[in-house]
Amino acid sequence: MRTRIAPSPTGSLHLGTVRTALYNQLLAMSTGGEFCFRLEDTDRTRSKEEHTDEIIRGFEWLGIKWHGEMLRQSERDSHYQEHIDRLLSENKAYKCYATPEELDEMRKQQRANKEQEGYDNRSRDLSPAAVAAYETEGRSWVIRLNLGQDRDIQWDDVVRGPMSINTRDLGGDPIIQKGNGQVLYNFAVVVDDYEMQMSHVFRGEDHLTNTAKQIAIYQALGISAPIFGHLPLIFTKDRAKLSKRKHGDIAGVDKYRNEGYLPEALVNYLIATSYSNGVDEVYALDHAAKDFNPDRISKSPAVYDIDKLNWYNREYMAKLSYAELMQELQPYLKYDLAKFDEAQQEALIEAIRGNLNKFSDINQNLVYFFEDEPIEEKLTKFIDEGANVLQELYKLLSADDFDYSDAAAIKDAINALGEKLELKGKKLFWPIRIAISSRSHGPDLGLVISLLGREKVLERLSQCMNSVRS
RNA sequence: GCCCCCAUCGUCUAGUGGCCUAGGACACACGGUUUUCAUCCGUGCAGCAGGGAUUCGAAUUCCCUUGGGGGUACCA
Numbered sequence: 001m002r003t004r005i006a007p008s009p010t011g012s013l014h015l016g017t018v019r020t021a022l023y024n025q026l027l028a029m030s031t032g033g034e035f036c037f038r039l040e041d042t043d044r045t046r047s048k049e050e051h052t053d054e055i056i057r058g059f060e061w062l063g064i065k066w067h068g069e070m071l072r073q074s075e076r077d078s079h080y081q082e083h084i085d086r087l088l089s090e091n092k093a094y095k096c097y098a099t100p101e102e103l104d105e106m107r108k109q110q111r112a113n114k115e116q117e118g119y120d121n122r123s124r125d126l127s128p129a130a131v132a133a134y135e136t137e138g139r140s141w142v143i144r145l146n147l148g149q150d151r152d153i154q155w156d157d158v159v160r161g162p163m164s165i166n167t168r169d170l171g172g173d174p175i176i177q178k179g180n181g182q183v184l185y186n187f188a189v190v191v192d193d194y195e196m197q198m199s200h201v202f203r204g205e206d207h208l209t210n211t212a213k214q215i216a217i218y219q220a221l222g223i224s225a226p227i228f229g230h231l232p233l234i235f236t237k238d239r240a241k242l243s244k245r246k247h248g249d250i251a252g253v254d255k256y257r258n259e260g261y262l263p264e265a266l267v268n269y270l271i272a273t274s275y276s277n278g279v280d281e282v283y284a285l286d287h288a289a290k291d292f293n294p295d296r297i298s299k300s301p302a303v304y305d306i307d308k309l310n311w312y313n314r315e316y317m318a319k320l321s322y323a324e325l326m327q328e329l330q331p332y333l334k335y336d337l338a339k340f341d342e343a344q345q346e347a348l349i350e351a352i353r354g355n356l357n358k359f360s361d362i363n364q365n366l367v368y369f370f371e372d373e374p375i376e377e378k379l380t381k382f383i384d385e386g387a388n389v390l391q392e393l394y395k396l397l398s399a400d401d402f403d404y405s406d407a408a409a410i411k412d413a414i415n416a417l418g419e420k421l422e423l424k425g426k427k428l429f430w431p432i433r434i435a436i437s438s439r440s441h442g443p444d445l446g447l448v449i450s451l452l453g454r455e456k457v458l459e460r461l462s463q464c465m466n467s468v469r470s
Numbered sequence: 471g472c473c474c475c476c477a478u479c480g481u482c483u484a485g486u487g488g489c490c491u492a493g494g495a496c497a498c499a500c501g502g503u504u505u506u507c508a509u510c511c512g513u514g515c516a517g518c519a520g521g522g523a524u525u526c527g528a529a530u531u532c533c534c535u536u537g538g539g540g541g542u543a544c545c546a
Contacts, residue, residue: 006546008545041546043546046546100544103544111471114471115472116473116542160475165473166473168473169473170473170542171541171542171543178544180544182544184543184545184546204540205474207540208541209473209541210546212474232475232476233540235538237480237481272483275483278483278484278494279484279494281483281495281496298482299476299477301476302482302483303480303481305481305497307481308481308482308495308496311497312496352508354507354508415505418505424505424506425506427506430506432506433506440507441506441508444504444506444508445506445507448507
């Protein structure tokens with residue numbers, strides 16, 4: 001089995017492209033076949049080298065590896081020309097001299113008459129005299145495939161089952177080579193998939209009509225087509241195809257790499273949307289490959305859900321050791337942890353790692369260790385209500401011999417204070433936590449106080465006590 | 471407009487005629503643990519789009535309706 005991913009470098013790496021790549025790779029892996037990579041850059045004006053780099057970088061980050069060299073369509077013009085010439089000589093393709101203006105006019109008429117829109121094959125059977133006339137006129141031409149008599153084009157889709165599209169619904173004889181000599185996508189794909197000996201082509205559902213056109217080309221060329229499978233699209237909550245244009249950077253892989261998602265999590269999430277083996281939820285690529293069965297790919301679109309992705313990411317982050325986590329966190333760290341000793345750093349990071357959806361979340365969990373933040377309006381009442389707690393705590397913590405180095409001991413002291421004041425739970429902890437960290441959520445209080453140290457803790461405490469409204 | 475595809479909790483899905491009082495996961499709500507926070511655990515919430523037909527029996531098969539989506543380029 002040979003499969004491929006064939007992205008077009010006209011934009012950043014799209015989540016849908018990644019998922020398509022994943023299924024193709026899974027397919028190859030599960031049978032010991034090969035998974036290849038081809039760049040669909042036939043449209044020179046829209047293809048950009050920066051996008052090519054971006055795509056490759058994205059695949060590398062995700063751990064998606066392909067077999068052999070990356071093939072560029074832009075370097076294969078001679079291969080295409082050979083096949084074009086043959087179709088021309090066999091009368092399976094022809095020159096069309098219609099100008100864009102004429103075609104526009106044709107479509108306008110069709111719309112006005114409520115006829116089916118599409119090319120009317122007017123140049124299909126041009127007389128030699130007519131051709132000569134156009135030539136002397138100096139008109140340029142495109143090459144169109146002669147679809148011949150209307151007929152059903154059929155294939156057995158691995159995902160969708162039996163498919164049938166009639167050639168009359170293809171919009172007329174399709175152009176396979178532009179006026180400037182560049183071959184069109186549908187033609188290049190066929191030639192390449194054939195020469196690369198692809199056995200299976202899995203791609204997005206948006207290619208369903210293209211597949212019919214491509215099969216027509218395979219037939220004209222007299223070569224056999226691969227097995228096709230059409231994957232459901234990825235939607236957003238608004239139930240439209242996830243796209244960079246409409247939905248911004250959530251559609252691209254870069255966002256997830258930049259924000260500090262684990263590639264394994266993104267891979268897992270993407271596979272699991274539209275595919276399930278009925279048992280596993282969290283798994284790596286090679287595990288999924290063991291029993292991968294394309295028949296189980298879902299037919300209906302999958303709605304992109306950031307909550308689920310976050311959940312996967314937390315699952316994978318939880319597996320990281322402290323050392324691994326620190327290394328991943330390093331590029332995102334806005335604050336210098338060096339003011340804490342090694343043991344303190346570890347205690348801190350271990351205490352807040354459960355709060356992270358992604359690595360870039362680290363800073364928001366660290367701010368109050370490095371900066372003074374205003375207390376949220378809705379939290380100030382806890383300060384007012386707990387003024388006596390703060391006072392008592394201040395007395396305790398301002399004692400010359402109070403030891404700030406032992407987080408557990410600090411916690412014990414707070415507990416003792418609670419008993420003394422006959423307060424417990426939120427009544428005891430929230431005033432303290434809010435006064436010291438400006439927040440109602442955070443890691444263990446003993447640890448926070450210990451890390452902040454005498455000076456900062458007393459400063460914040462006294463500041464809060466001064467602002468109490470009695 | 472025309473062609474094509476799709477249809478199980480809010481979301482991802484299991485389910486291939488009786489094992490379904492429709493299972494799991496995310497999210498959400500509540501409870502327990504943590505005298506606070508996070509974690510963890512438990513419970514709950516919630517669905518076969520509608521209508522016909524076939525059948526002793528239908529989420530599962532067929533038809534229609536409705537809804538959603540994709541395609542319809544000298545883009546890919």
